[in-house]
């Protein structure tokens with residue numbers, strides 16, 4: 696039993712030393728790895744962040760399990776003793792929200808897009824079942840934590856001498872994407888409106904994602920943190936995603952016009968993008984199917 700206990704503890708110890716980078720003063724980022732959720736990574740596959748003001752801390756996304764959330768909380772405590780006053784979720788995908796449970800005892804405001812509570816109620820139970828199936832006991836402690844403060848349009852949060860602007864977007868990656876802009880450092884947390892390296896995922900609306908890119912380009916960011924991938928130059932980080940999504944739009948439209956079936960479209964659209972993205976085989980077919988469903992009614 697002793698040996699098993701030691702083995703079981705090993706990933707927890709690894710997760711507890713969650714690596715942080717400080718791309719701007721008071722801005723901390725943990726980069727998740729490009730992967731699907733596994734026992735090994737416990738859902739540490741999305742980028743997480745926090746911003747420290749003079750009064751308190753805002754967390755932006757919490758990781759794919761309570762264990763990852765607890766590791767993030769421990770990492771915050773290594774940096775500051777200030778209370779966590781806001782836990783912001785960019786959207787409801789499990790790798791971004793399932794660490795929320797680790798912050799419940801801090802009694803923060805949990806912040807999300809106005810449509811996030813409905814999305815969490817509809818999808819959350821399925822996400823939780825899938826996590827328990829994939830992680831077993833490593834999912835223990837993970838629960839659904841709904842927003843206590845929701846955003847329509849724009850909302851400003853004050854961390855003490857430091858203001859964040861939260862913006863609720865029309866349907867794009869999902870129907871409830873939220874971005875977070877730190878005015879002091881001009882750092883923009885994009886959630887999954889932008890992917891870098893990891894294949895972009897369409898779970899909301901393809902044309903909405905393309906429209907969001909055009910709108911995002913007008914935001915006065917100096918630094919941008921995508922939901923997946925590295926913080927790189929703004930706005931050039933969006934170029935590769937824009938190219939992929941435009942190809943998806945054009946080629947799926949062509950497939951529909953040529954009366955090709957969904958199955959045929961999945962086989963023919965965008966295949967030569969494969970070598971340019973991580974996790975292409977996990978998400979590309981799903982993207983083609985989503986685009987096909989969206990666009991076939993246009994004809």
Ligand SMILES: [Zn+2]
Nearest residue numbers: 786788868887
């Ligand atoms: Zn997502």
